Amino acid sequence: MEKDGFIIVPREGDKCSSQYNGSLEYLSDIDNFIESLGESLWPLNKFIHDNPELAFREHKAHQALTDFVRSQESWQVTPSAYGIETAWVAVCDSGEPGPVVSFNVEMDALPVLGHACGHNLIATASLAGGLATAAIMKQHGLAGKVVLFGTPGEEGYGGGKIRLLERGAYDSEGVDISLISHPGILHNSALVRTTAFTRLGVEYFGKAAHVSKDPWTGINALDALVLSYNAVSALRQQTMPGDVIGIAITNGGEATNVVHAYTACVCMLHTNNASRLEILQDKVSACFRAGAEATGAKIKINITQGYKDHVPNRVLATSYAKYWNTLPDVPDPLPPTCGDQQQFTWVKASTDQGDISYAMPSVNASFAIPPGPQTGQPHSPDFEIASGTKGAFVRALRVGKALAGTAVDVLATPGLLGEIKKQWEQDMDAI
Numbered sequence: 001m002e003k004d005g006f007i008i009v010p011r012e013g014d015k016c017s018s019q020y021n022g023s024l025e026y027l028s029d030i031d032n033f034i035e036s037l038g039e040s041l042w043p044l045n046k047f048i049h050d051n052p053e054l055a056f057r058e059h060k061a062h063q064a065l066t067d068f069v070r071s072q073e074s075w076q077v078t079p080s081a082y083g084i085e086t087a088w089v090a091v092c093d094s095g096e097p098g099p100v101v102s103f104n105v106e107m108d109a110l111p112v113l114g115h116a117c118g119h120n121l122i123a124t125a126s127l128a129g130g131l132a133t134a135a136i137m138k139q140h141g142l143a144g145k146v147v148l149f150g151t152p153g154e155e156g157y158g159g160g161k162i163r164l165l166e167r168g169a170y171d172s173e174g175v176d177i178s179l180i181s182h183p184g185i186l187h188n189s190a191l192v193r194t195t196a197f198t199r200l201g202v203e204y205f206g207k208a209a210h211v212s213k214d215p216w217t218g219i220n221a222l223d224a225l226v227l228s229y230n231a232v233s234a235l236r237q238q239t240m241p242g243d244v245i246g247i248a249i250t251n252g253g254e255a256t257n258v259v260h261a262y263t264a265c266v267c268m269l270h271t272n273n274a275s276r277l278e279i280l281q282d283k284v285s286a287c288f289r290a291g292a293e294a295t296g297a298k299i300k301i302n303i304t305q306g307y308k309d310h311v312p313n314r315v316l317a318t319s320y321a322k323y324w325n326t327l328p329d330v331p332d333p334l335p336p337t338c339g340d341q342q343q344f345t346w347v348k349a350s351t352d353q354g355d356i357s358y359a360m361p362s363v364n365a366s367f368a369i370p371p372g373p374q375t376g377q378p379h380s381p382d383f384e385i386a387s388g389t390k391g392a393f394v395r396a397l398r399v400g401k402a403l404a405g406t407a408v409d410v411l412a413t414p415g416l417l418g419e420i421k422k423q424w425e426q427d428m429d430a431i
């Protein structure tokens with residue numbers, strides 16, 4: 001069938017294509033607006049890719065992105081927002097009370113590997129989506145507000161989105177929903193689930209002694225660490241399929257002829273959700289404490305906050321799939337079935353957008369870009385090359401269109417925001 005200039009042809013196996021809940025009357029305008037931005041967005045995308053900056057040091061990206069938004073009409077831009085040097089906020093307000101839709105713009109890169117996670121593409125998709133949403137809001141007289149958050153430091157710990165949450169950024173703007181995306185080579189899905197993770201830094205403090213003269217006066221911190229390591233290994237027999245425990249010994253003691261007074265390790269925990277993470281953390285911590293108890297060593301466990309799992313909102317995901325599947329030349333692979341509770345796309349990685357999803361309805365849409373020569377996945381040199389190509393940029397623009405369509409649906413459809421929030425409340429209750 002034909003709608004708004006687009007020919008909608010459901011493909012075999014595309015179970016989401018029949019779920020066209022809501023209007024598509026704005027899609028042509030969204031498509032045209034983002035296409036008109038393409039020529040100016042490409043050099044911005046390329047600049048961010050070719051100038052990788054580490055977490056919370058994204059000064060060039062911060063300047064380039066805020067300058068670009070300032071060049072657009074009706075946007076109020078706040079650089080270095082909420083006491084975070086490379087965070088920023090941009091707002092376009094209709095002046096009429098209505099839903100507040102937001103887009104997160106990531107900017108940081110990886111050590112050594114640069115934009116091997118494709119944050120330049122995330123920035124492009126969110127920027128395109130947010131600008132298009134604001135343009136449609138003004139063009140069609142829709143009530144509400146569009147907010148762009150420049151969110152630094154996703155790679156590592158204590159991500160920028162968590163800091164912005166803690167400092168009240170999303171509450172201050174009255175945000176109702178949060179949208180973002182992430183590139184890869186395997187999935188096109190708005191139903192992305194990610195893992196929760198945390199980091200334990202463990203130190204053992206014993207007492208030094210000479211191993212041949214008076215070892216009985218010492219307390220061996222290495223024994224405490226080894227016993228704990230073996231206890232964790234035994235615990236793995238009772239862990240769940242989604243549990244991942246990784247340990248690295250960072251200090252194994254000093255000379256061989258002494259009872260070791262100090263040892264240390266780092267432990268990373270990944271699980272399917274934040275609730276399970278708490279349970280696993282308690283079990284693993286008990287193993288570490290057992291080593292100290294058995295040897296008499298003292299223990300110190302430093303917990304570094306990680307990220308919660310991402311819980312996608314199904315109502316938002318259905319809207320996103322509607323636009324993704326209606327745009328011409330739908331790329332493979334097909335999105336999962338939006339109405340099927342079993343069709344989550346599980347990505348065994350973590351993001352601070354997970355913490356956002358526990359605070360408000362969220363979509364973190366995955367999208368497949370043309371792979372590099374080695375078909376390398378994110379965090380590989382091959383993916384770093386792929387993320388800088390024109391083909392990847394074009395795919396990011398498509399994501400921006402689908403994100404904008406989702407946001408416009410929220411602004412334009414009476415009652416939709418209520419359905420979205422009801423679904424989010426049910427998801428949180430289930431967790």
